[in-house]
Amino acid sequence: MVMSNLKNLNLDANQEDRAKAIRDSLRDAIVDRRLAPGAKLSEAEVGSLYDVSRTVARHALQMLTFEGLVTSERNKGAFVSNPSPEEARQIFTSRRLIEAGLIEEAAHRMQPDDFAAFRQQLSKEAGLKANHGAKARREEIKASGDFHLMLTDVAGNEILKKFMDELIARSSLVIALYGRTGTSSCGNDDHSDILDAMEAGDVARATQMMLRHIDHIEADLDLRSVDSLTLKEALLQ
Missing domain, CATH: 1.20.120.530 (GntR ligand-binding domain-like)
Structure with missing residues (x-):
């Protein structure tokens, strides 16, 4: 269901699995409040930390955005959602x-x-x-x-x-x-x-x-x- 609402990044099965694993890891950090609301999530840094391409990192962040845990701002990047x-x-x-x-x-x-x-x-x-x-x-x-x-x-x-x-x-x-x-x-x-x-x-x-x-x-x-x-x-x- 999530996938049907995300941009098609033409990932293969292995990349898709990696993106999901990264999503789960980041989600744990957000829910545990190790990453506070408003924290920036750079595609480049996520890719580097998990040793994946920026495309895979982007897909992981998109899944979190769809779940409402991350917000994306044009020309600024992705951030942990910060409800006031x-x-x-x-x-x-x-x-x-x-x-x-x-x-x-x-x-x-x-x-x-x-x-x-x-x-x-x-x-x-x-x-x-x-x-x-x-x-x-x-x-x-x-x-x-x-x-x-x-x-x-x-x-x-x-x-x-x-x-x-x-x-x-x-x-x-x-x-x-x-x-x-x-x-x-x-x-x-x-x-x-x-x-x-x-x-x-x-x-x-x-x-x-x-x-x-x-x-x-x-x-x-x-x-x-x-x-x-x-x-x-x-x-x-």
Whole structure:
């Protein structure tokens, strides 16, 4: 899916694999905050550090740009995305407005199979919370975001889904960069409680708990600046 949205750089299979490995390594450094928001990612330096061509390095950075972890500026280069405190607040304000209505819409459409799928998702989240490290953290943040996207799917509104896809991607970036606890703050208990209320037909309670849940996520953010390592220092750690 990512590939269909990226420029075709005519890479062979080996180069494609190298680009993906570089993407994963850089993503770990970003999520671990070894590379702070705003840090420059030079194609030439990335290529040199990983002993690959600039074309392969460019493709790795493009994949990170598509994921929202990197931004590209014409004539300036690529940088670790740097959501401002105000942007972070706007993201979660938007989520409150949208997800309150989303709960009501999804609750009316939920079927037994849907509840079973959500329970399976909650089990996956619980399993990931026991793991440690950058990869586990990425997977836990993604799984937690997937819970919210599953609600959007059940609601069946394609326009709303486009908004939520962007909001979850952008909030996941903010959580990865600024979450104090080192996890997504999308607690499994919060999700379970929301699902319990929906299954009991108590839409008002489910909505209230969703809003409180989003409050918890935002309250966990630490938007203070951090000292960034150089690209080489970050990758050697």
